[in-house]
Amino acid sequence: xxxxxxxxxxxxxxxxxxxxxxPFALYRxxxxxxxxxxxxxxxxxxxxxCEDCHSTNENGRFQGIPAVAKCAECHASxxxxxxxxxxxxxxxxxxxxxxxxxxxxxxxxNAFFSHSPHVTLGKMKCEExxxxxxxxxxxxxxxxxxxxxxxxxxxxxxxxxxxxxxxQGMKMDKCVRCHGDNSRHxxxxxxxx
Amino acid sequence: xxxxxxxxxxxxxxxxxxxxxxxxIMLSPLxxxxxxxxxxxxxxxxxxxxxxxxxxxxAFSHCTLCSGGCAIKAQCVSGMPYYVSGVQSHxxxxxxxxxxxxxxxxxxxxxxxxxxPHKFAGxxxxxxxxxxxxxxxVDEIVKQIKNSKGSIVILDQQPNRAISGIYREFxxxxxxxxxxxxxxxxxxxxxxxxxxxxxxxxxxxxxxxNTKLVLSFGAPLLDNWGTPGRxxxxxxxxxxxxxxxxxxxxxxxxxxxQWIALNPGTEKILALNIAYVLLFENLISATIxxxxxxxxxxxxxxxxxxxxxxxxxxxxxxxxxxxxxxxLISAKSAIILSGADPGGxxxxxxxxxxxASLNLLVGNVGKSGGIIARKEIPGYNNNYKQxxxxxxxxxxxxxxxxxxxxxxxxxxxxLIEHTLNRNDNLVVSFSPILxxxxxxxxxxxxxxxxxETITDVPTxxxxxxxxxxxxxxxxxxxxxxxxxxxxxxxIGKRLHLAIEIPTVEELLKQKVNAIYAEKRGSIYIYAxxxxxxxxxxxxxxxxxxxxxxxxxWIDEECKQKQSNKYxxxxxxxxxxxxxxxxxxMIAYGWRGATSASxxxxxxxxxxxxxxxxxVNGVISINxxxxxxxxxxxxxxxxxxxxxxxxxxxxxxxxxxRPGTIEASIxxxxxxxxxxxxxxxxxxxNLCEVTDxxxxxxxxxxxxxx
Numbered sequence: 001x002x003x004x005x006x007x008x009x010x011x012x013x014x015x016x017x018x019x020x021x022x023p024f025a026l027y028r029x030x031x032x033x034x035x036x037x038x039x040x041x042x043x044x045x046x047x048x049x050c051e052d053c054h055s056t057n058e059n060g061r062f063q064g065i066p067a068v069a070k071c072a073e074c075h076a077s078x079x080x081x082x083x084x085x086x087x088x089x090x091x092x093x094x095x096x097x098x099x100x101x102x103x104x105x106x107x108x109x110n111a112f113f114s115h116s117p118h119v120t121l122g123k124m125k126c127e128e129x130x131x132x133x134x135x136x137x138x139x140x141x142x143x144x145x146x147x148x149x150x151x152x153x154x155x156x157x158x159x160x161x162x163x164x165x166x167x168q169g170m171k172m173d174k175c176v177r178c179h180g181d182n183s184r185h186x187x188x189x190x191x192x193x
Numbered sequence: 194x195x196x197x198x199x200x201x202x203x204x205x206x207x208x209x210x211x212x213x214x215x216x217x218i219m220l221s222p223l224x225x226x227x228x229x230x231x232x233x234x235x236x237x238x239x240x241x242x243x244x245x246x247x248x249x250x251x252a253f254s255h256c257t258l259c260s261g262g263c264a265i266k267a268q269c270v271s272g273m274p275y276y277v278s279g280v281q282s283h284x285x286x287x288x289x290x291x292x293x294x295x296x297x298x299x300x301x302x303x304x305x306x307x308x309x310p311h312k313f314a315g316x317x318x319x320x321x322x323x324x325x326x327x328x329x330x331v332d333e334i335v336k337q338i339k340n341s342k343g344s345i346v347i348l349d350q351q352p353n354r355a356i357s358g359i360y361r362e363f364x365x366x367x368x369x370x371x372x373x374x375x376x377x378x379x380x381x382x383x384x385x386x387x388x389x390x391x392x393x394x395x396x397x398x399x400x401x402x403n404t405k406l407v408l409s410f411g412a413p414l415l416d417n418w419g420t421p422g423r424x425x426x427x428x429x430x431x432x433x434x435x436x437x438x439x440x441x442x443x444x445x446x447x448x449x450x451q452w453i454a455l456n457p458g459t460e461k462i463l464a465l466n467i468a469y470v471l472l473f474e475n476l477i478s479a480t481i482x483x484x485x486x487x488x489x490x491x492x493x494x495x496x497x498x499x500x501x502x503x504x505x506x507x508x509x510x511x512x513x514x515x516x517x518x519x520x521l522i523s524a525k526s527a528i529i530l531s532g533a534d535p536g537g538x539x540x541x542x543x544x545x546x547x548x549a550s551l552n553l554l555v556g557n558v559g560k561s562g563g564i565i566a567r568k569e570i571p572g573y574n575n576n577y578k579q580x581x582x583x584x585x586x587x588x589x590x591x592x593x594x595x596x597x598x599x600x601x602x603x604x605x606x607x608l609i610e611h612t613l614n615r616n617d618n619l620v621v622s623f624s625p626i627l628x629x630x631x632x633x634x635x636x637x638x639x640x641x642x643x644x645e646t647i648t649d650v651p652t653x654x655x656x657x658x659x660x661x662x663x664x665x666x667x668x669x670x671x672x673x674x675x676x677x678x679x680x681x682x683x684i685g686k687r688l689h690l691a692i693e694i695p696t697v698e699e700l701l702k703q704k705v706n707a708i709y710a711e712k713r714g715s716i717y718i719y720a721x722x723x724x725x726x727x728x729x730x731x732x733x734x735x736x737x738x739x740x741x742x743x744x745x746w747i748d749e750e751c752k753q754k755q756s757n758k759y760x761x762x763x764x765x766x767x768x769x770x771x772x773x774x775x776x777x778m779i780a781y782g783w784r785g786a787t788s789a790s791x792x793x794x795x796x797x798x799x800x801x802x803x804x805x806x807x808v809n810g811v812i813s814i815n816x817x818x819x820x821x822x823x824x825x826x827x828x829x830x831x832x833x834x835x836x837x838x839x840x841x842x843x844x845x846x847x848x849x850r851p852g853t854i855e856a857s858i859x860x861x862x863x864x865x866x867x868x869x870x871x872x873x874x875x876x877x878n879l880c881e882v883t884d885x886x887x888x889x890x891x892x893x894x895x896x897x898x
Contacts, residue, residue: 159222
């Protein structure tokens, strides 16, 4: 009886380590250089759409996070009196210095991903991969995997990597599954050039 | 019960707990997540070069790794090119880039980059390189020019550039100044024809677009020759028939409509066999007869070359020769050219003349679909006396300056070495990387790498119309590099020469001003595919701006009439077979004309494994030859020539002619572009350079080790 209890206790401890403690140890949390509210920009007050800032260039190439010059179009001088606004203008917009954002969705260098065929040809919505990011009030801390160096968002919020939400996680299995479901080419060289 | 629930923790309890813990962990995502992360970690070594993150932009420029002049479009991140592609709208390359061009942006990051002026304590001994200042290097060059009585030679490996004119001007100002180039040039047939014409046009080009037949004597036409995109487009259009005369089943022979496999070293005899049929079967027109001033003498020289009598020498039957000659006439327009494989060595001048004379005999010079006149770029003068290597007396060169823009595999060091003064010589190399030639230098002055500096892209050899473009720098120039023109300028200043040498940018602006002053041609802009007449531009500055943004100046069609008088000027010849001492070894440039250029060390990724097996140090022989010598595939044998001996590995290939050896000059076995350790050997240096300045065939012997 005693040994059974000990064994079960051991299992529980292992499960606790694997499911609860391990994620804490695995990820390092970092704040973004400044805070940013997507909700303020895309909500009723701002009225902006995702593509107003995350646009494509003349070659159809997705530009990712906008350069500080884009922020300067509205924030050349402070809009409001918040501390964040002051930092934005004084430290980045005025000296024209790029904001060193920590990118949640950055993929490994050996994975080639182009937004254009997905958004333009595939008519996919930003939310399908990025979830409700566009309506977030605050930027979540950037959680970096201590081993791989990539963001926690690539794996997904849960340590199991299993989620009913399509936008949770951006691993290769998600790409392959979506390509398979939509009868799209999913050969290796499509992404690994 | 009390016994069962004892409070004592036994060893068994610890093991049970551990076992349970392991099972618990195994039932969690931890092992699988660790496995996944570890796999990703192995792809992220800190030594792996990584691109910085930043805005992605694109920029136009031009490739200058060879003289092909292809336009490139570079994708840059934070201003650093990471991907290069061709420009679809470029009129000559049609968006095609060769393998070296696709990897050209790697060159600035080459592992053998020279990062400081260096002095070699002992020639060819990399381990004894010592850093010196630029000033010390220039001091040494100036001292050598002042004190020596021998020749001062500049070896320009990419002639016809703006800086080439400066080199020639500089050499004219000093006693015993000689300007030389690599002997293998893609326009060697044109140069031979120019020598034969009474009043040649400024220049000539091959009108491949309108021809019906291309007869190539060993030129790697479909293996990165000229502008590769142009040749590929012509081949794909099937507008003309390609006939390749080659003693080797080269890549061009593979892709041609017909391969004529002749015995090694008998190209001249075959060319004169064809001339014999044209002359003695009365296939040529009366106009041609009257145009040649020395027609009777030429016919007399050719009479010994009856194909019926020489077929055993060439390996080509008389009927085959007759068929070629008749096809040249029936095609109405044909181009006959050599322009030998740069790695395999040039033809001797008599062979070049014999091949070039066929164009005159069939009336292809100055005719659409043949070899047509073209103008030079305004401000460029390429009608100069070029010294041939064979004209330089033995051991007469005191100073050799090598403008190191090539791979180092187009010139055997033995050819250079025998011209150097034995007791008093200095070799200086301007090269961005250490290569086969620069590794033999006394002083190395690092030049900017490809895409680090602005350079001109003059008309591609063999192009039918003159063109001009600029290579816009896309990579920040390294501080330790010096423009070759600035070194020459400093030397001129220290020698008090009466010569004004501008900076690179000033020199190129002079050329652009000259084009603008002529108001000739048009400028084609890649970004919007528009064309504007130079006449419609407001200033030379506007022309400069457009050229630096990605455009090409294209000349008008040349309306120059070609003089109808010419001299064959062929020496009396007899069809003597090659002297046989052992087996003929045919050296060849790996991937044809690619061997002439510096290539990226990781270019190997784009080649098939079978190609990469043909490294320097691997020779190919026919199965019958192998059987006769008792050699098996993969066996190590001793390859000996007059110049030395080298241990090589044998590959048995049925397409190799029985009784011959084929040997690739590159890549070297210790790395795709790593210069040989001086204690090692190199096929190129085993090649025997003849008195005619060619090393196409070398008598060799194979011995089992």
